Amino acid sequence: MIVIMEAHASDEEVAGVLDRVESLGFRAHPSAGSERTVIGVIGDERPVESELFEALPGVERVVRVLHPFKLASRDFHPADRVITLPNGAQLGGPKVLVMAGPCAVESREQLKATAEAVAAVGVRVLRGGAFKPRTSPYSFQGLGEKGLLLLREVADDLDLAVVTEVVTPEDVPLVARHAEILQVGARNMANYSLLRAVGDAGRPVILKRGLGATVDELLQAAEYVLAQGNPSVAVCERGIRTFETSTRFTLDINAVPVLKHLTSLPVVVDPSHATGRADLVGPVACAGVAAGADGLLVEVHANPQEARSDAAQALHPDQFAALMIRLARVAVAVGRQSA
Ligand code: PEP
Ligand code: MN
Numbered sequence: 001m002i003v004i005m006e007a008h009a010s011d012e013e014v015a016g017v018l019d020r021v022e023s024l025g026f027r028a029h030p031s032a033g034s035e036r037t038v039i040g041v042i043g044d045e046r047p048v049e050s051e052l053f054e055a056l057p058g059v060e061r062v063v064r065v066l067h068p069f070k071l072a073s074r075d076f077h078p079a080d081r082v083i084t085l086p087n088g089a090q091l092g093g094p095k096v097l098v099m100a101g102p103c104a105v106e107s108r109e110q111l112k113a114t115a116e117a118v119a120a121v122g123v124r125v126l127r128g129g130a131f132k133p134r135t136s137p138y139s140f141q142g143l144g145e146k147g148l149l150l151l152r153e154v155a156d157d158l159d160l161a162v163v164t165e166v167v168t169p170e171d172v173p174l175v176a177r178h179a180e181i182l183q184v185g186a187r188n189m190a191n192y193s194l195l196r197a198v199g200d201a202g203r204p205v206i207l208k209r210g211l212g213a214t215v216d217e218l219l220q221a222a223e224y225v226l227a228q229g230n231p232s233v234a235v236c237e238r239g240i241r242t243f244e245t246s247t248r249f250t251l252d253i254n255a256v257p258v259l260k261h262l263t264s265l266p267v268v269v270d271p272s273h274a275t276g277r278a279d280l281v282g283p284v285a286c287a288g289v290a291a292g293a294d295g296l297l298v299e300v301h302a303n304p305q306e307a308r309s310d311a312a313q314a315l316h317p318d319q320f321a322a323l324m325i326r327l328a329r330v331a332v333a334v335g336r337q338s339a
Contacts, residue, residue: 184205
């Protein structure tokens, strides 16, 4: 349930509603918008009587949210949410934020060459996996903490923010010390203890859609992070599993406008994992931006043939530079700007 305060409700009136929520044993999630404060009331399955709040001073109206996700819904937070990073880059603002880098951090040389190339064409956020959730236990699993240190060192030299995946709740504090954005991978979308841990980490989170998860399940997973008090969550469409085998996964392009309708969280598209093929990354990235994505996650490798993971989908820096030019045109065509 959502309590919508009057436009000129006083701080005391807001506090009065918060007290009532707490005294009933529910949790209050206030959100102060530019015009009015909205208070999300989250509890157990008990029905909350709206009369308990309607009569309080300063309350305009009480709205029941029918979606299973509450804090993630546009009803609760109508305005687009914007995540601002320490280097000033924004996810969810007027610019489409392109996050790029290798699938995995392999070495200082590899990371530096790739990061310099993407930074030179306007990228502000470096991606790279230090902890890799691989389908096979025999595949390269990432450099772990050493990879995090390399990401930090290389990113700092270029004034880039870092987005990197965290795979276990125990690693969250370590990864949060080195990265501006914590990524929860598709294989962990429904790992609820990990979602709670990233919710407590005080860092923005990019939550990827599970290979077989519905949009509704993705938003309920985002709700876990939001319910911990972390409002900085973006959701990522990275392809789902279908009967189609010509690509690695199938990008559910519908999910982009569907998500934009249901939630005000920023929406990211990952054309690299969705297609698994470097030649398809560009067109699908453009489609994502045309459909309304706020950001892209793109795999780039200074030397794609030598990549230790996901080599077939890695763009060479020259291909990536050409893509950035096309993306800027698409972004402008749909009323956005590109990084
Ligand atoms: C990744 O982005 O490095 C990754 C492993 O992606 P996903 O979780 O979408 O498979
Ligand atoms: Mn990858």
